[in-house]
Amino acid sequence: MERPILNKELGSKTFRDFYFLKEELVKFCKENGLSVSGGKIDITDRIAHYLDTGETLSAPREKRVKAPISDIYMDTKIEPDFVCTEKHRAFFKEHIGSTFTFNVAFQK
Template identity: 30%
Template sequence: MNRPLLTPDLRPEVFSAWYWLKKELQDFCSAQNWPTGGSKQDLTARVLAGLSGQPLPDAASKAAKGVMPDSLTPQTVIGPGWRLNAALRGFFVAHTSPAFCFNQALRELFKKPQGQTLAQALVVYRSSLEQGPAPIQRQFQFNQHIRDYFAQHPDATRAQALQAWQAKRQTPQALVFSADTE
């Protein structure tokens, strides 16, 4: 089965069965005069709603983007709508290590901080490191593929992993990503 084109007449269940790049979703939304902002999950929900004939999810209902203070300390209370940006990265690098990387635990905390401080975020981050790598969310399927491919083929090259990804991407997700139902 060949991968279908993303068109307005595509059936929702067919759309859901395939992997789409964020850029493809943005281009499709733009062609439909729909909002093109947001995460890949936001875009996927928007396209699915549009293809299903349902109202598009209201992008305005999301928390307003918060303004971050110029100086960040462990006592700083995390505000709603803060972006994971260079300033936050600098804070975490200074309090952890140069190898710091935003992980799923921190992304979840910053989505709904509920008055927590950066000190509490540091605890969440350190705790998540002790638990090992978290499952990669569905919108990051490429990352999951790369992790799984090298676990199964430790001597493989990046080119081989990318070639396997291109082959996987041409297969419906219902067959390839069935364990990932998030």
């Protein structure tokens, strides 16, 4: 299935099934009066809520403390609030191969 255009008519399930760049999410937020603050996960959740309800959620005021990323080994547990970083990408490319990419299915 071809990736749909991000607009108000898109359902949140379909929206979450596809990968959108943060820049695309921010543009959608600005066009629809949604807050653009926070990380990509925050913005994605805000857009999904808007697509389901038509309501705008304000951004939370408190900041999350990110777990420090130390060295990664085969038995390392995935940290809370996992974010795909260059360190993770390098680890997976080393163990899976140079064709590895962070795609929607992998991130879920």
